[in-house]
């Protein structure tokens with residue numbers, strides 16, 4: 001008997017838009033559907049996987065959460081993604097649905113195109129691509145505000161054929177979408193939301209549905225079961241890179257840079273967060289996430305910075321064999337001064 005294809009939902013969106021938060025919600029209201037999750041992160045700390053493993057949803061056990069940390073999924077399709085999918089499909093206990101969280105810097109197009117590879121196409125179909133948008137960041141002009149800077153760089157470097165890397169990625173992720181989730185609407189008012197809707201609509205020729213959300217709280221029935229089969233249409237949703245390099249030049253992430261800072265205990269977390277905010281603002285850091293060791297506290301402190309907005313909460317107890325320590329991933333544009341940021345964070349502790 002021919003097995004039914006397993007639907008796979010691709011969740012994309014820029015750094016910190018709320019992908020992991022939405023997936024966490026999804027796992028907790030998946031109505032008994034068994035979900036396998038493939039998570040890809042930029043920066044190799046595996047924070048998202050940790051956050052999701054800790055969510056305790058019965059519909060997705062730790063075995064069902066697979067982390068791909070060898071770089072952005074769009075660049076490691078052949079080496080990483082296809083073998084992972086093949087292994088998943090060989091399992092006796094196949095999932096009802098596969099959810100893939102791309103890194104915030106990934107282009108969804110090569111990933112979706114991989115579903116046309118023969119070994120995958122017969123068994124899985126892309127249920128839909130969902131693009132999560134940080135509405136507050138869009139309203140603040142985050143993806144459109146550095147035209148001057150890019151123009152200045154272009155004067156310095158004739159080879160620069162890109163628009164702003166943030167803007168380009170934002171458009172590429174929207175271009176791939178079957179459904180757009182305008183997240184973080186709690187941070188803006190009605191006028192801001194109108195700006196976001198107009199801005200998003202102006203970036204894409206197709207008109208996928210747009211829904212609004214807070215903390216990624218969207219019913220599973222809305223996210224899963226779109227039934228689009230996006231792999232058949234992905235050639236019509238080309239990224240800037242594909243349009244510019246039809247000759248097959250490799251795509252890379254040279255526009256962005258990430259590193260991990262590690263240090264000891266943070267005795268004054270409130271003060272540290274405040275000072276970290278300053279460092280982020282001064283050096284235009286895009287994203288910081290990781291865990292801190294707060295002396296006297298049995299739990300580790302999760303730190304999540306998106307631009308200079310920082311969330312923090314005690315996430316889970318340090319394990320018995322686990323070495324306490326503070327480890328943060330820092331992500332910025334390629335010209336971020338790593339040594340200066342390292343020194344500034346060290347001074348902020």
Ligand SMILES: Nc1nc2c(ncn2[C@@H]2O[C@H](COP(=O)(O)OP(=O)(O)OP(=O)(O)O)[C@@H](O)[C@H]2O)c(=O)[nH]1
Pocket residue numbers: 013014015016017018019020021022041048103104105183184185186187213214215216287289304305306310311
């Ligand atoms: N105020 C507010 N914060 C949110 C909302 N959704 C997510 N966040 C916060 O935004 C931060 C980033 O959320 P994540 O879900 O980790 O974002 P992500 O897209 O998975 O991030 P990357 O994997 O780094 O690309 C976290 O601190 C979340 O708690 C929202 O609707 N409103």
